[in-house]
Amino acid sequence: MFVLSQIEHNLPMPPHLLNRPLVDAIKAELERLFLDKVVVNLGLCVSVYDILAVEGGFIFPGEGCSTYKVSFRLLMFRPFIGEVLVGKISGYDEKGLQVSLDFFTDICIPGHLMQFGTVRGEDGRWALKTEDGDELHLDIDDEVNPKQLPFHSH
Numbered sequence: 001m002f003v004l005s006q007i008e009h010n011l012p013m014p015p016h017l018l019n020r021p022l023v024d025a026i027k028a029e030l031e032r033l034f035l036d037k038v039v040v041n042l043g044l045c046v047s048v049y050d051i052l053a054v055e056g057g058f059i060f061p062g063e064g065c066s067t068y069k070v071s072f073r074l075l076m077f078r079p080f081i082g083e084v085l086v087g088k089i090s091g092y093d094e095k096g097l098q099v100s101l102d103f104f105t106d107i108c109i110p111g112h113l114m115q116f117g118t119v120r121g122e123d124g125r126w127a128l129k130t131e132d133g134d135e136l137h138l139d140i141d142d143e144v145n146p147k148q149l150p151f152h153s154h
Contacts, residue, residue, distance in 0.1 A: 001084060002071045004049055005042045014067045022076075026070055034074055043078030044104070048065060077104065082147065089142045091124055096140065099146055109146055 009030075017025035027048055034045040053071040060067060079085060087107065091098040096110040111120065117129045118138075127135040139145070 001077065001079050002046070003043065003076050003078050005039075005076050006052070006071065006073050008069065008071045010067055011070045012063070012067050014065055018066070022054065026051060026054060026068065029140070030072060032068070039074070039076070043076035045074050046077050046103070047075045049073040049075045050098070083149050084145050085143055087146060089138055089140055089144055091140065092124070092138070094120065094124075097126060097144070099144060107146065 011026065011029060013025060013029060017028060020028070030048045032049065035048075038044050049072075051070060051072045053069075055069040057066045058066055059065070069082065085101060087099040087101045089097055090100040090105060090116075094111075096108060096114065098105075099109060101107065111118070111126070113123050114126070115128060118126055119129060121135070121137070123153040126138045128138070129135055
């Protein structure tokens, strides 16, 4: 579910950060750029894990900032295909369920991707119909186990 990804990046350092120790300034700028953002083919950045190397400090003509070549690792949230997660229902509507994984609250499970037999009742709640006709209602704060499916962007 969590992986470390090593990245090299040419990082322009804004002048207002240069009054701080270099490693602290670099970490602050990396967090501004990557934290809470999805990096294509890597996942959601949860934290800057560590800084492995810093080179440079060059000021290119026409720029007012120094640029460093930084090698660092990011802690990424990237569930594997088929991985079963543990979350709580934080809300629901006609489209489906909203699920929270504590640190990440923006998971939406559309109704058409829910387990077979899941229907929306007249009261607006989602329920799983069992083979003997009973309905198991899905309420706010109920624990659910969403499964990671392949995702294709268009």
